[in-house]
Amino acid sequence: MTHTLSATPTQPPQPPVGRLDPDPTPFANRRALILAAMEAAGGGALLLPTAREQRRNRDTHYPFRFDSDFYYLTGFTEPDAWLLLRTFAEPRAVLFCRDRNPEQEKWDGFRLGVERAAAALALDDAFSLDELDTKMPDFLASAANVWAPILEHEAVDARLRQWKSALERKTRQGINPPQAWYDARALIARFRQIKDRYEIACLETSAAIAASAHRAVMQVTRPGITEAALEGKLLATFRELGAEGPAYPPIVASGANACILHYVENRATIPDGALVLIDAGCEYRGYASDITRTFPANGRFSGAQRALYEIVLAAQNAAIAATRPGAPFAAAHDAATRVLVEGLVDLGLLSGEVDTLIAEKRHLRFYPHRTGHWLGLDVHDVGPYQIDGQSITLQPGMVTTIEPGLYIDPAEDIPRDFWGIGIRIEDDALVTETGCTLLTRDVPVAIDEIEALMRGG
Template identity: 45%
Template sequence: MAPDTLTYSSSPRPPAIGLDEYRRRRQALMAALPASSAVLMPAATLVTRSNDSEYTFRQDSDFHYLCGFPEPDALLLLLPGREEGEAILFCPDKDPTQEAWTGIRVGAEAAVERYGVDQAFANSERDERLAGLLDGRHSLYLPLGDDCAMALADEARQQLLARARQGARAPQALVDVAPLIHEQRLIKSDAELELMRHAARISARAHVRAMRSARPGLAEYQLQAELEHEFQWHGARAPAYSTIVGGGANACVLHYIENAAILDDSDLVLIDAGAEFELYAGDITRTFPVNGRFSDTQRSVYEIVLSAQIRAVEAVRPGVTLGEIHRGVVRDLTHGLIELGLLEGELDARIDDESYRRFYLHSTSHWLGLDVHDVGGARRDGEPRQLEPGMVLTVEPGLYIPADDDIPATLRGIGIRIEDDVAVTATGHEVLTTDVPKRVEEIEALMVDS
């Protein structure tokens, strides 16, 4: 199906995050630090795919959140209270010979104006300058699991310790900066929400295209191609995660990404796919019949999942916890499993003994943002975190019925998941992914009309 560019023209590209917002993020982080601290945050680096070929570069999410600088091997240094400027960027050198092969680099001079940092230096100056900039800072905040950050911090500390008799003072404490940044990232700004709405719209269009394209005899990877073509056509240069297209029993494998099987006329196909736009993720799952018509058995299982999903979406509002939403889903799905004859006995007993977990293995929600499984804890101060306006989460119940001998033949190998992206608002919630149908009648009408 050719992309519908006339329809898409009514959905303009949202503005990028502004420099003022990046400054506010850095200021908020520095305000959370104790006195005489510094932050050292490295960018992502290029990763070799094979021989001298690299994977497509994707910036580190935390680094991007603080400055938006798009190049590899950069370094952001925050020095609260420094009179000459608190935000210092080290970035790749301008090198016309190298740029002829790999593209134009921003360079230190342009980085100040284009990315709103106070000072910028070429990476060739980093080893000379870094230790001096950290001199006198008591605590150094950095991503403790990052080898590059740790190596830079260690080298700078060793240089300062060697100059201790001349009055140099090395940082005494290395502290993980990730929890502070991740707490900030959990609440999305208006600008972030606009980017996420756009990622969701593109993702929804791709799912609609896959529904319209599906037919018996296609390979799963051919539907993957339809999805990812739609992503790129509308400016989402990559999927937010590995696309899942699972026909038949493959849908029961939660992170199935082989996408190599042929779609059968009698199968359902589960697609879990989302576009990444300006590094913000969309994440949608839909399950639909390859031939465009649900069988009675497929519909009975699908309606159980759909009912649980709709109820869970409606539960999203400030003050609710992810655990409360999940427990409601577990109750609805377990009741459905008893109705199907896959579980026996009293509802509460089957919830208590967790026998439902044979068919529902995962949690109902995760945070969404710059990462598809976005950062931010589900607990705060030891208690379950309550939802707040600006949080974005997925709601994705599912049922996965194995093809085991004790399962009725008509139910074996049915896997169904339905997932939407939901933003918490002051009065309730906003579903970002309404542009792709999920009710049986809507899906069948779409597929028959195509």
């Protein structure tokens, strides 16, 4: 991916207010699919709030991140809003959002507002958030079923109970309250698990930006630089190339810090001879990338580092080959685990028959996590991994990470050369009709390619 900066200063184009994308069509299409699924299940209404701003300390707030399900169906990025979908009456798609407030917008930024929301988001109608409690019971009247986030947030649960009670008090007026309440998250997850074309395009862009950032960091790494400096380079490159920011707190772990799976302090000075493990991805239009690379700070793998790295890379290649339509999701993990255990036996770090070692879970000492997870609007995206105890079957449009690793803590039975080495290699894979496509291979994984990149090649 190339990024060109203008030679002369100009006024940058402003993003659409309350949205990351000015085109509401993909979100309207998803609402239509959800409404059809609701109709097939007996019809009714779906209620969904977005997130609220959270205070960090005193009058400072954490950066706001919208609820992923809410964004999936609306494209709306402001806090404090509710979506209503109905199968049985018009309007079918309604937003409750904050009113325009010029004084508040002077401090906190523009709001889309009630008057513009319906047209901008391709909804049927929009109302002020101040009208939510008075209008919602009437909108829910005659709903046979209701889908809502249940037992998730105390304030949301209280509001749902309030509306339910209001409906039950109207039975004498001939209004029948909903007969069943279902989990809206589970319904939406069925659709989010298989990505549409718009989502795939966003994931591809997110992956390309993250890959560029990883390459940039590898090229500036040297002994004596700090983990914090590398994190800063990552974050700056994400923003420079158009991402909203990181998809999760970056892991920049040098030396033995890489054996801490979710190390996020990122404060150490990187010594000569150490490996650097970077696990970092960005968000583009809400969609996450998730890349891990491990490379030597001085640009040259040692013998022990090389031996372990080659095992992890072989394990990842085996998992990639197992990621194809019709295969169980667990097949990639099983394939990677076998290669890792075989390699550990060859190095003398484990002893015994491979099948027995796997059955006894002896490898968990060196490989304590799974090989992948779903990826999408959330870095650990929604969707089941098993149904009725059986691994889910991969389908085209699913996106998963493939991330085997090895982590060698110091121990008397481990040769000292291997102590404190942590290695993980992670790519994002789109399941296709014939196999899978890696979205993140713009960052090298082969040892000779890594060393060449760090030399400036």
